[in-house]
Amino acid sequence: MAGGRGTRISSVASDIPKPMIKIDGVPVLEREICCLASQGYDDILITVGHLGRVITDYFGDGSGVSPVTGRPFGVNIEYYFEEQPLGNAGALFEVRGKLKEDFLLLNADAIFDVDFNRFTAYHRRKGGLATLFTHPNSHPYDSGLIVADESGAVTGWLTKEDARPAYYKNRVNAGLHVLSPQLLECRPAGQKVDLDRQILKPLAGAGSMFAYDSTEYVKDMGTPERYEAVCRDFADGIVHKRNLRNRQKAVFLDRDGTINRYVGFLKNTEQFELLEGVGQAVRRINASEYLAIVVTNQPVIARGEVTFEGLSEIHNKMETLLGREGAYVDGIYFCPHHPDGGYEGEVAALKCECSCRKPRAGMLFKAAEEHNIDLSQSWMVGDSHTDVECGINGGCRTAVIGRDDRADIECESLLDAVNKILG
Numbered sequence: 328m329a330g331g332r333g334t335r336i337s338s339v340a341s342d343i344p345k346p347m348i349k350i351d352g353v354p355v356l357e358r359e360i361c362c363l364a365s366q367g368y369d370d371i372l373i374t375v376g377h378l379g380r381v382i383t384d385y386f387g388d389g390s391g392v393s394p395v396t397g398r399p400f401g402v403n404i405e406y407y408f409e410e411q412p413l414g415n416a417g418a419l420f421e422v423r424g425k426l427k428e429d430f431l432l433l434n435a436d437a438i439f440d441v442d443f444n445r446f447t448a449y450h451r452r453k454g455g456l457a458t459l460f461t462h463p464n465s466h467p468y469d470s471g472l473i474v475a476d477e478s479g480a481v482t483g484w485l486t487k488e489d490a491r492p493a494y495y496k497n498r499v500n501a502g503l504h505v506l507s508p509q510l511l512e513c514r515p516a517g518q519k520v521d522l523d524r525q526i527l528k529p530l531a532g533a534g535s536m537f538a539y540d541s542t543e544y545v546k547d548m549g550t551p552e553r554y555e556a557v558c559r560d561f562a563d564g565i566v567h568k569r570n571l572r573n574r575q576k577a578v579f580l581d582r583d584g585t586i587n588r589y590v591g592f593l594k595n596t597e598q599f600e601l602l603e604g605v606g607q608a609v610r611r612i613n614a615s616e617y618l619a620i621v622v623t624n625q626p627v628i629a630r631g632e633v634t635f636e637g638l639s640e641i642h643n644k645m646e647t648l649l650g651r652e653g654a655y656v657d658g659i660y661f662c663p664h665h666p667d668g669g670y671e672g673e674v675a676a677l678k679c680e681c682s683c684r685k686p687r688a689g690m691l692f693k694a695a696e697e698h699n700i701d702l703s704q705s706w707m708v709g710d711s712h713t714d715v716e717c718g719i720n721g722g723c724r725t726a727v728i729g730r731d732d733r734a735d736i737e738c739e740s741l742l743d744a745v746n747k748i749l750g
Contacts (some may be wrong), residue, residue, distance in 0.1 A: 329356060329435035330376030330409050330418065344378045346435035347385065348548065350561050353395050355548070356382065356435050360389075360402060363431075366443050369402040372425060373435065374418040376409040414519030416526055419511055426508045432522075434502040438557045439545040440570045441503065449539050450505040453479065457510065457527060457536040460503035462545060463646070463655035465613065467497040471523065474498070474531075475538040484528040494596065494643040497655050498538065501545040542618050542657040542698055544569035568616050574701040578612050578748060579691060579718070580656070581709030582623035585728060585741055586645065589710070592627050595637065596644045604742035606652025611745050617705075618657040618698060621645075622690040622717070626665035631672030635663070658698065660690040686713045688721030695721075708744045 329346045346356035360371065371389065375382050385394065389404035407422050419432075429450065431443065441460070450458040459481065461473050472495055474483030485491050500523070515525045530536040544566045548554040560566050567573070583589050586609075588600045612619040621642075627633040633641075642659055649655055662683040665673075683689030695702050707718025710728040718725035719733065726744040727734040738744040 328374050328415060328418070328432065329382055330374050330379070330412075330415075342378075343381050344375070345548075347381055348436075348554065350438055350558055353393075354385070355438055357386075357393060357395070357400075358438065359433065359435065360386070360400060362440055363443065364401045368431065368443060371402050372405045372407065372422060374407045374409060374422070376412065379406070379408055382406075412519060414521050416522035417518065417520040419522075420514045420520065423508065423511045426511065429505055429507050432504040432506050434547065436549070437502055437545055437547045438561065438566060439501075439503065439543070440566050441541070441543045441545065442571045445571060446503070446539055446541070447505055450537070453537040455480075455535045455537050456507040457530060458505040458539050459527070459536065460501045460545065461498045461538045461540050462501050462542065463497035463650075463657065464499045464546075465610075465650075465653040465655060467495070467499060467646075467650040467655070470499045472496070472498060473500055473538050479537045479539070480534050481531050481536040481538055484523070484531040486524065486528070492643075494640060494647045496639075496643050497646040497650050498540065502547065503545060541571065542569065542575070543571055563616075565616050571699050573699070574704070575618055575698050576616060577618040577620050577657075577694065577698070577700050577705040578745070579694070579705065579707045579721075579723065580609075580619060580621050580741070581685075581707075581711070581714045582621055582645075584710035585708060585714075586621065592630075592632060593641065594627060594633050596641055599641055599644050601645075601648050602741065604740055606649055606654045608740075608742040608745040609649055609654035609656065610652065611742075611749060613654060615749055617749075618700070619655070620658040620660065620694050620698075621656050622660045622685070622694070622707075623662070624685050624713075625661045625663055626684075628663035629665035629674050629677035630670045631674055632670075638663075658694055660694055662690060686716035686720060688717055691717065691721035691723065706748055708738075708741065708748075 347354045383406055386404055389400045389402040392399050407418050409418055471487055472485040473481055475481050510526055546557050548557045580586060583593060586605050588602055590598050609619050625638055664677050664679055664681040664684050666680050668678050702722045705723045706726055707723045708726045712731055715725045715727050715731045715734045725734045726736045726738055728738050730737055736747050
């Protein structure tokens with residue numbers, strides 16, 4: 328979809344369509360097409376509007392070579408011209424006859440480097456009508472939020488204007504979708520059609536739309552500030568490194584005493600309070616090539632003192648507070664088990680020896696499998712000997728807040744640890 332006017336970024340380039348703004352000398356849309364073509368997605372339809380001839384003259388039918396790089400585009404391109412503005416989804420109904428099977432629907436003005444085969448394989452496994460590429464971002468407070476259950480089924484869709492709970496998971500629709508043509512069988516009333524509000528949001532709770540959470544790089548460049556940030560990330564190599572076809576690096580973070588104030592067995596959101604400097608520390612990780620992943624023992628669940636839903640609410644508060652400081656975590660892993668019995672209200676099924684409870688490294692191994700993480704290039708940061716031992720067991724380097732001669736570095740706080748890790 329390349330028909331937008333890009334009014335918020337007109338100060339960067341007002342004489343060309345937003346998707347033709349260059350990142351390191353190459354138009355954003357060309358970088359998108361190269362990413363798709365390299366993975367076998369070579370049949371492309373582009374909807375164009377404002378200054379659309381700039382796009383068609385540059386790419387043609389896709390059989391030529393790039394005027395910038397001299398390399399073949401290697402794709403087949405067709406176009407649909409919006410003579411009148413149709414909203415961000417109206418053109419889909421005009422080209423319905425060309426969409427015979429499930430298709431990728433992408434915004435042409437975002438910079439991304441994504442493993443699309445992994446994304447589409449997830450969509451096929453779920454068997455829904457739509458799959459949304461979702462991720463955390465640095466400004467969830469002014470973004471639409473996606474709510475999903477443990478299976479990934481979308482249960483709620485909160486647009487910017489919708490009332491939202493006090494605490495929420497930082498899960499944002501990144502503007503990349505896999506859709507079924509079945510969604511286009513009945514056109515909503517009106518000339519303009521809004522993709523999110525009229526087509527996708529009504530699917531929430533129906534069990535036919537799924538969220539695909541990913542740590543890969545997807546950012547819009549809708550404002551001059553965001554454009555400059557994307558340019559820096561591209562120059563630093565972060566955009567490509569985040570593709571899950573590449574091995575990732577992570578900073579694993581203990582929770583209690585590292586991210587939030589230690590209160591013993593934390594049992595509710597009222598007890599959760601971020602430590603000073605944590606937002607800045609996590610923000611530094613976000614700006615680096617490392618993922619920020621929380622790994623935490625939560626025996627309060629096995630002890631019957633906190634439910635899974637209660638723990639989720641505590642973590643929602645953590646994500647909300649971090650989001651207010653422009654920071655986010657890429658994943659949260661917790662161990663709900665506890666080996667000792669005898670507690671009133673305990674959950675018998677969770678009273679066991681397990682492989683995920685620190686100092687064992689099961690949570691690190693699970694994260695490594697799901698995010699393609701190279702543990703030997705990663706760090707474990709915590710405030711206890713248990714955290715250090717967990718990192719060692721997982722093959723990571725270790726940083727301790729406090730003193731432990733087994734750790735690679737000793738630190739005064741999470742911010743101190745991150746500064747030492749990143750240099």
